[in-house]
Amino acid sequence: MEVRIFKPAKTAMQSGRAKSNSWVMEFEPRDAVRPDPLMGWSGSADTSKQVRLSFDSREDAVAYAEKHGHSYTIHEERSRKIKPKAYADNFAYHRIAPWTH
Structure with missing residues (x-):
């Protein structure tokens, strides 16, 4: 099975860097996503895309993939x-344009 190993970026909805310190391994999809004829929801028979494994380091994720015989792709961090910014820079005397809203 093909997997990808990456370090997730922080989400746009948070100002901190929580949950972005670990490396993640996700399985590549093997089946196409199709809409359900009755309800219209999208779905597939591939349940491996629901699995998301977290590791403390990139080496741990690679070792796990090699141990279980998965071919992997690493997306670098x-x-x-x-x-660096300061609020006082808005009022600096060397500012080119005047400070307005």
Whole structure:
């Protein structure tokens, strides 16, 4: 089975970095998603896409995938660029444009 290993990004609905410290392994879908003829809900016969395993490190996830015979793809972690900001910069004398709303 094909799996992908990645470190999830923080969600847009939070300001902190909670739940983004662990590495996640997800199975690639094997069956197409089709709408149900009666209700119209989308679904598939593939239940492996409901499984999401978390690991403390990338090496643990790779070791688990190799132990169970899964071929894997690793998506590297993207580093975050932090721009230091201060409220006082809005009122700095060297500011090019005036501060307005």
